[in-house]
Each structure stands twice: as C-alpha cells, then as structure tokens.
Amino acid sequence: MMGLASIGSVTAVLIILGFVLIIVLNVNNVALIAKETFDEIAVYLYDDVDEKQIEELGKSFKDIDGVMGVAFQTKEYALEKLKEDWGENAYLLEGIRDNSLPNTYIVQLKDVENSEHVENQLRTFEGVEKVQYHKDAVNSLIRIADFVKKIGTGVILLLLLISIFIISNTIKITVLNRQKEIELMQYIGATNGYVRGPFMVEGIMLGFFGSVIAILLITLGYRYITNYLAIRFVAVLSGMSGYIVGVEMILNDLIIIFLTIGIGIGILGSLISLKKFLSV
Amino acid sequence: MCYIIKLQIVRGGTVIDFNSVSKIYKNEFTAVKNINLKIDDGEFVFIVGKSGAGKSTLIKLLLREIIPSEGIITYNEQDITKIRKRNVAQYRRKIGFVFQDYRLLPKMTVYENVAFAMEMICSNSKTVRREVPLVLSMVGLSDKAKYYPDELSGGEQQRVAIARAVINKPETIIADEPTGNLDPDTSKEIMKILTEINKRGTTVIMATHDMNIVQAYQKRIVELKRGVIIRDIKTGGCIDEPKEI
Numbered sequence: 155m156m157g158l159a160s161i162g163s164v165t166a167v168l169i170i171l172g173f174v175l176i177i178v179l180n181v182n183n184v185a186l187i188a189k190e191t192f193d194e195i196a197v198y199l200y201d202d203v204d205e206k207q208i209e210e211l212g213k214s215f216k217d218i219d220g221v222m223g224v225a226f227q228t229k230e231y232a233l234e235k236l237k238e239d240w241g242e243n244a245y246l247l248e249g250i251r252d253n254s255l256p257n258t259y260i261v262q263l264k265d266v267e268n269s270e271h272v273e274n275q276l277r278t279f280e281g282v283e284k285v286q287y288h289k290d291a292v293n294s295l296i297r298i299a300d301f302v303k304k305i306g307t308g309v310i311l312l313l314l315l316i317s318i319f320i321i322s323n324t325i326k327i328t329v330l331n332r333q334k335e336i337e338l339m340q341y342i343g344a345t346n347g348y349v350r351g352p353f354m355v356e357g358i359m360l361g362f363f364g365s366v367i368a369i370l371l372i373t374l375g376y377r378y379i380t381n382y383l384a385i386r387f388v389a390v391l392s393g394m395s396g397y398i399v400g401v402e403m404i405l406n407d408l409i410i411i412f413l414t415i416g417i418g419i420g421i422l423g424s425l426i427s428l429k430k431f432l433s434v
Numbered sequence: 435m436c437y438i439i440k441l442q443i444v445r446g447g448t449v450i451d452f453n454s455v456s457k458i459y460k461n462e463f464t465a466v467k468n469i470n471l472k473i474d475d476g477e478f479v480f481i482v483g484k485s486g487a488g489k490s491t492l493i494k495l496l497l498r499e500i501i502p503s504e505g506i507i508t509y510n511e512q513d514i515t516k517i518r519k520r521n522v523a524q525y526r527r528k529i530g531f532v533f534q535d536y537r538l539l540p541k542m543t544v545y546e547n548v549a550f551a552m553e554m555i556c557s558n559s560k561t562v563r564r565e566v567p568l569v570l571s572m573v574g575l576s577d578k579a580k581y582y583p584d585e586l587s588g589g590e591q592q593r594v595a596i597a598r599a600v601i602n603k604p605e606t607i608i609a610d611e612p613t614g615n616l617d618p619d620t621s622k623e624i625m626k627i628l629t630e631i632n633k634r635g636t637t638v639i640m641a642t643h644d645m646n647i648v649q650a651y652q653k654r655i656v657e658l659k660r661g662v663i664i665r666d667i668k669t670g671g672c673i674d675e676p677k678e679i
Contacts, residue, residue: 338537341497343527343602344554346520 157360160324164364164419165371167317168412171310172372175411178306179399185299187397188292193263195273196286198256203281208257211281215261218275220268227258256283266292314419321360321423325353329431336431346432353424361420365412372408377401448508449475449606449637450496455505457491457661465491466661469505473639475605478632480648481641483658489641492658493610496639497531498522510605527555530599530636534611536591538583544570544594545579551598569597573627589620596627606637613644621647 197215199208208226215224227235232255237244261276263269269287276285329336339349380398450473457465466488473479481489494500495507501515508514509528517525538547545566552562570576573593583591592612599607609628613621625647632638642648648655657665 334537335539338539338550339554340523341526341531342551342554342598343523343525345523348523348554348556 157324157356160321160360161364161367163320164317164361164416165367167313167320167419168365168368168416169371169375171313171415172368172376172408172412174306174309175408176372176376176399176404178302179404180397181299181302183399184397185295188295189266192288192292193266193269194287195261195263195269195276197259197261197276197282198284198286199258199281200283201256203257207281211279212259214279215259215276218261218272220264220272222262222264224262225260227260229253229255229257232256232258314415317419318422318426321357321419322426324360325357325424326427328356329353329427333431340432349432350424350428353428354421357420357422357424358417359420361416361418361423362413364419365416368416369409369412372412373401373405447475448472449477449510450639451506451508452492452495453506453508455495455502455507457495457500458503464661466495466658469663471656471663471666473637476632476635476637478629478638478651478653479640480651480653480655481639481658482643482645482648482655484643486660487658488661489643489658490610491661493608493639493641496608497529498525527602528605530602530604530607532592532595532599532607532609532612534614536583536588536595538591538594538598540583543580543582544575544586547583547594548597548601551601555602557602565601569601572600572630573597587620588616589623592616592620592624593627596624596631600631600636604636606639607631609638609640611642612640613642613647618646625651 199211203211212224212226215221230253233247233250233253236255237247240247261272263272269289269292273285273287273289276282336349380401383398450471452469452471455469456467459465469488469492481492483489491500495502496509496514498514498517506513506515509525512525514525539550542550548566548569549562552565557565567576567579570579573596575590575593575597578586578590583594586594592615596607596609596612599609607628612628613624616624621644628638628640629651655665655667656663657667
C-alpha cells in the first residue's frame with residue numbers, strides 16, 4: 155500500500171516536473187527563435203546620400219566588429235515590399251508619387267549580445283538617419299526566459315526534495331518493520347552494503363515504476379495538448395508551429411531525465427531512511 | 435556429536451583487554467568507569483551485577499556498538515575503538531552474540547534462522563547445507579529444523595540462538611543474560627551447551643544476574659557495581675569469598 159503511495163508520489167512529482175520542464179523548454183525555444191529572428195539592425199539613410207557614399211557605408215558597416223553581413227535595400231524595393239505586406243490594401247499606396255521611404259541597410263549580427271555595440275557604432279556614420287533594432291522585444295523575451303528558468307529550477311528542486319522525503323518515509327516504514335532483523339544482521343557481521351542492498355533495490359524499483367508511469371502520462375498528455383491546440387487554433391498556430399517543441403524532440407531526453415531522477419530519488423530516499431538504523 | 439567449534443591453534447594469552455575504559459553518555463551518565471579487565475583466550479567469564487551496574491555497556495563496548503569516552507579496548511591486540519565503521523562488520527564476525535530475548539526471525543524456520551547467519555557473511559550454499567545440520571545436532575535440535583520459532587519452547591529458542599551464534603565459528607561468544615527468560619532446568623541445558631562450546635576452545639563471556647548459575651559453574655566472575663569492577667574472582671573461586679581488586 156505504502157509502495158503504491160510512493161510510486162504515486164514519484165509519478166505526481168515527475169509529472170509536475172515534466173510540465174515545468176516543457177514550459178521552460180518552450181519558453182527557451184521561443185527566446186532562441188526570437189534571438190535568431192531579431193538578429194538584424196535596420197540602418198535608414200538620408201535621401202541625399204549618393205550611390206558612392208552608399209557603397210562606402212556598406213563596406214564600413216561590414217568592417218564593424220560583431221557584424222556578420224550587410225544587405226542593401228533601395229527605397230523602391232522598400233515600397234514594393236510594403237505593398238506586398240499590405241496585400242489587398244496595397245491600392246492605398248498607389249497614389250503616392252513621392253516615395254518617402256528611406257534607402258536602408260540591413261545589418262546582420264554575429265550574436266545578439268553584440269547588438270548594443272554595433273548599434274552605437276552605426277549611429278556614428280555620416281549619412282545615417284536612424285538605426286532601428288527590436289532590442290526591447292528581444293531583451294524582454296530573454297528576461298522572461300531567464301525568469302521562467304529560475305522559477306522552474308526552484309520548483310523542480312522543491313519537488314525533488316518532497317519526493318525524496320516521501321520515498322525515505324516509505325522505506326523507513328519497511329525498515330521499522332524489519333528493524334530487529336537489521337540489528338541482527340549487523341551483530342552477525344553483515345556489512346552495511348549487504349544490509350542496505352534490499353532496501354536500495356526497493357527504493358530503485360519505486361523510483362523506476364514512478365518514472366515509467368510519469369513518462370507515459372507526460373508523453374500522452376503533451377501530445378494530446380499539442381494536437382488539440384493545432385486543430386483548435388489551426389489558423390493562429392499555423393505560423394507558430396516552429397515555436398512549440400514537439401514530443402518526439404524531447405522524448406529521449408525526457409526518458410533519460412525521468413529515469414535518472416526517479417531512480418536517484420529512490421536511492422537517496424533509501425540511504426536517508428537507513429542512515430539512522432545502521433548505527434548498531 | 436563431532437562438530438568442532440574452533441581449531442585451537444593458538445591458545446593462551448590475552449584476547450580482550452579493557453585498559454582504563456570509561457563510558458559517559460551524552461546525558462552525562464557515567465555507565466562504566468575506569469575499567470581494567472583482561473580476558474584470556476579460552477576463558478569462561480561471568481559478568482555479574484544488578485541492573486544499571488554497567489554489564490550492558492561493557493557488552494556494547496566489546497561489540498563496538500559504542501566507543502569508550504576514555505581508555506582503549508583491544509581484541510587480539512587490535513584497538514577496536516579505532517576500527518573504521520566500514521570494518522566493524524569484519525570485527526564482529528569474530529564474535530558470536532546470544533541475546534536474552536533470542537531475536538529469532540519469526541518467519542524463518544529453525545534451519546533458516548541458523549543459515550541466515552551464514553548467508554550474512556556470504557557463505558556458499560554448499561557450506562551452509564553442510565554446517566547447519568551439524569550445529570543443530572550440537573544444540574540437540576536436529577529434529578526441529580523445520581519448526582518455526584513460535585512452535586518452540588523458550589529453551590529451544592535460546593538453543594537456536596546459540597546455534598546461530600556459533601555457526602560462523604567465532605573466536606568469542608558473548609551471551610547477554612541467555613538464561614534470563616528461562617526456568618532453572620532449561621537454564622541448566624543452556625549452560626551445558628555454553629560450557630561445551632567453551633571446552634572446545636571458544637572464549638565465553640556471559641552477562642547474568644542469576645547467582646545460582648554463577649555459583650554452580652565455578653568460572654571466573656567479574657562483578658560490576660555502578661559502573662566499577664568491584665570484584666574479579668578467578669576460576670574456581672566463589673562469590674561468597676570476594677577477592678577485592
């Protein structure tokens with residue numbers, strides 16, 4: 155009965171842990187994609203900058219430390235792109251005679267961490283009207299990801315402690331029932347390892363079964379949720395499918411993590427519960 | 435009855451030596467104080483004294499269940515107070531212990547209870563099958579090998595406990611009040627077995643407060659009172675002729 159309670163508690167703890175892990179993984183994934191998407195800086199040039207100057211500016215931008223590459227976008231191309239983006243409403247742009255959109259350089263960064271340095275350098279060039287970068291959005295995402303990671307780690311640690319406590323109490327009950335036998339073993343000259351053996355096996359089995367059940371439930375549950383969301387919000391999610399981490403991508407890691415944690419909890423729980431009783 | 439408890443290769447000499455041993459517990463209770471005691475190989479020693487005299491503490495010290503607050507205890511010249519925790523098991527294999535309350539495992543048969551002691555020290559099954567019947571024969575329980583402890587009398591249970599204590603051929607047997615729960619006739623049976631074991635070379639240390647037994651067997655008597663040895667009467671002496679030390 156207590157064995158079932160222990161398996162149940164390990165399963166429950168690992169399921170919560172699994173969901174926390176999945177949330178952390180997904181937030182991380184979103185942050186990573188955002189980093190990759192926003193690793194560009196748009197440099198708008200004044201209208202009076204001539205072609206020669208534009209070319210020189212391009213070369214100078216390329217030489218800045220932390221820049222991976224540059225691409226030039228003419229004001230005409232910018233207008234065409236805008237029309238494309240506006241789709242059905244593009245006719246509204248037809249009347250514009252004077253294209254007020256600027257010539258633009260798209261500067262690609264090696265690493266978003268360098269964005270501030272590159273941005274400051276770009277501002278110093280003559281002919282540069284404005285430098286635009288989605289710094290705040292990226293920074294906010296990174297901050298959220300860090301926060302979720304920290305909270306997630308805290309919750310996971312707390313849950314681990316709780317499950318170690320539960321397992322150690324379960325084993326303690328078995329140990330108490332066999333206290334006289336354990337004492338006897340020690341008086342006879344059985345080594346601590348020999349005495350610990352069966353209890354360790356019990357702890358490992360409790361942890362193992364708890365993790366297997368948790369792996370099954372988490373995998374099925376997560377697959378169901380992702381499928382449900384995909385069907386229900388197909389339109390909204392069509393462009394976001396890359397942001398959600400698929401079950402298949404995490405299954406192998408999940409099995410390794412859960413089995414390691416489950417068995418680890420079992421071993422630790424057994425060791426803690428036996429420590430007091432191995433002092434004869 | 436051809437079972438040989440111990441091959442006596444080396445005889446004589448001190449096996450156990452308590453040198454100025456004191457034990458003060460955490461609650462500051464002094465259980466034993468300045469104990470100086472030498473026990474020779476092959477001796478039979480009664481440790482006597484009333485409850486609280488320090489008999490149990492002396493046994494616990496010898497079993498390395500506790501370590502002294504002061505002094506040194508040596509077993510065959512090995513300082514047992516310095517044995518590392520992980521090596522205590524090896525040390526205890528030299529000692530067979532008989533409990534007052536037998537401590538038999540209720541779900542095991544007589545045979546299994548005795549075999550259990552051999553399994554604990556990883557003896558192979560062939561040896562177990564060979565040795566257990568010999569020891570059961572020595573304690574007169576060959577015909578009860580398949581019985582469970584609750585099917586036996588107190589005396590029979592204690593004989594199983596003795597069989598379990600000697601099965602691994604220890605150098606020393608420590609018996610803590612082995613006749614404490616038994617009637618006089620049954621106590622005599624137990625004493626007969628312990629004496630037999632001692633005759634075959636095993637050192638026997640028996641804690642008891644049964645003065646009838648002590649006087650009947652004419653062995654060395656060490657008497658404790660409030661944690662101090664007040665008398666050490668050599669073999670053949672009598673408790674009525676105290677020899678103060």
